[in-house]
Amino acid sequence: MARTASGERVTLAQVSEQAGVSLSTISKVLNGRPDVSPATRARVEALLAEHGYLRRKASSTTATGLIELVFHELEAAWSMEIIRGVEDVASAHGLSVVLTESGSRHAPAPDWIEGVLRRRPVGVVLVFSDLPTEYRETLRSRAIPFVIIDPAGDPSPEVPSVGSANWSGGLMATRHLIELGHTRIAAITGTDDMMCSHARIDGFRSAMTSAGLEIRPDWIRFGDFHTSGGYEHGMSLLAGDDRPTAIFAGSDLQALGVMEAVRELGLRVPDDLSLVGYDDIPLAKWVSPRLTTVRQPLRRMAEEATRLVIRMTEAPLESVPRMDLATNLVVRESTARLSAA
Template structure:
């Protein structure tokens, strides 16, 4: 059956059939489904099964201005080099689902696969990528990953638990947390780990000590300044990222507080600069580079459509340095 006959049976133009074949976004979902059913029915072999023009792995961030982004880039680069591929970096423009401009661009580039960081994929985008045989993997999904989406994450709940238990073992009782955005799964998992550790220590969680940030230095600084101005200020702060922890250290300095004598601080990620802060930062090691390597390997493995999508979760662990100690008069 020719494309013209498919168009006639579907009651659409030939250009619309071409758009469906090429995964374009400017086709209604109902029309796309109708055309795809006809193509499948008549055994039409789509051009999407042709090999890509260049061996590329596309790595997508909503923003590149972060220290931990470099760890993820290095991880994907390592696997790409082993497979004689190059890495293309793009920004999606939004924290969650990538925008329409991005999807049009990736369909034109036709990479070997796409690694998305902190992104969820709407059904429409998943369908477009699959229509062009472009595999995709999400690293540390922003929400609960769909069962049909391969993903790589880390043990965020266990990380939050370990960070907080380290502080309760030092006999801290007023422990604040500055986690990440309220609508991201990793932030909430770390918060749940914090709550569990507080409960295990027989301590109540003071809601006023639970803060949501944005994983950046400025957000950590602003939340810490507010927390440290309280008459009943916390004796310890668990920050949901090392960058936020650096903001906490600066706030403590401006308030004339010594870390760890007056305030203990724990970060999260264990990026390289954590060991060079003053004092060096106690933090939860998140295997960012390994997460990226696993995601890239998943893209390059042969896929079995009959199997459910794979979810890999890597372990986290506490790295104790110089920013934590028992509270005064404990």
């Protein structure tokens, strides 16, 4: 017998009767066993979620002492900041971290949910745009708290998340270029289906419009946040005589791709092109010239998300938190005042 979220008592026998399955089947679903048909599992999960079924506090002792950190891909330069932030907070609370790679940038793959139920972590930190409703309900029915680290999306208001100020980041990057005298400015952002891509471009547009500068549609490019995308768009934008004098890249990796295009075209940063990145990954201060960039506080985002998950294991939250951390501009050598020539 257990208590629902509203405080009423509900027995697994009652759930079993309503689902039309045995108590052993209910137990298998609760323990993440694979030998249950998808239709039966879905029916049982729906009933557990409907009753707001929560394990008794004592059952939390069966958890593994792990925080599970889930990525859709492990980009070494970017993901390491997230990993370090999660590990620092987890270690301070006597917890270990397990890394999982699954799914697309929008959500983990369908088989992930069964795996996490078998692993029984204390909580889950996910680096995704959102989490499907059925995943949320399953995790909540097992009293497994979760938080999204959201540098690249716009999660549902029902999902606890930690993000950053993408619009203001795009604004300050572009204003910096304008203050250096640049008027012919292009932008390369992330994929078209990610909210942060649009937010950073919206900040770019606001800065250009406020300065009364022309925004050329063909100079706004949607890439993939990777080096290859920055290189391809950089080559396209810079190959002819009618080229921008400055580019705002929506990630440091894209900025590095632009730098390679500049070198191959026989140009120089910042003499021929001023360049601003986004993220401030460690590599940004080691490339030549050192990259001017918008610092996204990735490690602190990870720390705050992990603290939030741990807090949720101790007591239910009164409201669903959304935390947006500030970004700031880090000026280095890849930007310079526009030459009068």
